[in-house]
Amino acid sequence: MLRFEFSSLINAPVEVVWNFHERSDILQKLTPPWQPVEIIRREGGLGVGAxxxxxxxxxxxxxxxxxxxxxxxxxxxxxxxxxxxxxxxWVHRHQFQTENGQTRLTDIIEYELIGSEITESLLHRWVNARLEDMFRYRHRVTQQECEQK
Incomplete structure (x- = not known):
């Protein structure tokens, strides 16, 4: 199992950061423009079964x-x-923790690539670099949106 983790401190209360993630357009907001991804649907907000x-x-x-x-x-x-x-x-854990009146936002992803251990050993650094780019963008957008409030 491979692991990726990215964390940042958002200068806003946890309620503001959580509520930002509940927005109906959150996937559009947090998808980097350079990624070849189309959002097809989002149903159920953040709750179990969404x-x-x-x-x-x-x-x-x-x-x-x-x-x-x-x-x-x-x-x-x-x-x-x-x-x-x-x-x-692929399991993605989104954590929100209060830290001195701010919010520590942490994304933890545990994943396995299709193929063998050789495939994982060859590709995991490349995958983690792409994840790093994506989450750096996502956290920057979250900071910009939430710290304005």
Whole structure:
């Protein structure tokens, strides 16, 4: 199992950061413009059973990715898990913690690539670098949106 973690401190209360993630357009806001991703649907907000569906483009090949929320503790965390997609497995934990009146936002992803351990050893650094780019963007947008309030 591979792991990626990205954390930042948002100068806003946890309620503001959580409520930002509840927005109906959150996937559009947090998807980097350079990523070849189409948002197909988002249903159910952040609660357990919520669904997000994407179409990823790997070259000219469309790949369907569906994630379902498996856990939600308001103002603390929500977890989504891939139920269909390009990974062998994918669990994404979104944590919100109060820290000196601010919010520590942490994304933790545990995943397995399709293929063998050799595939993982060859590709995990590349995948983590892409995740680093994406979450750096997501956290910057979150800071810009939430720190204005």
């Amino acid at each position: 669904i997000s569906e994407f179409r990823l483009w790997i070259g000219f090949i469309p790949v369907r990715w569906i994630a379902r929320h498996t856990e939600c503790i308001p103002y603390q965390l929500f977890i989504d898990q891939q139920i269909e997609g390009p990974m062998q497995s």
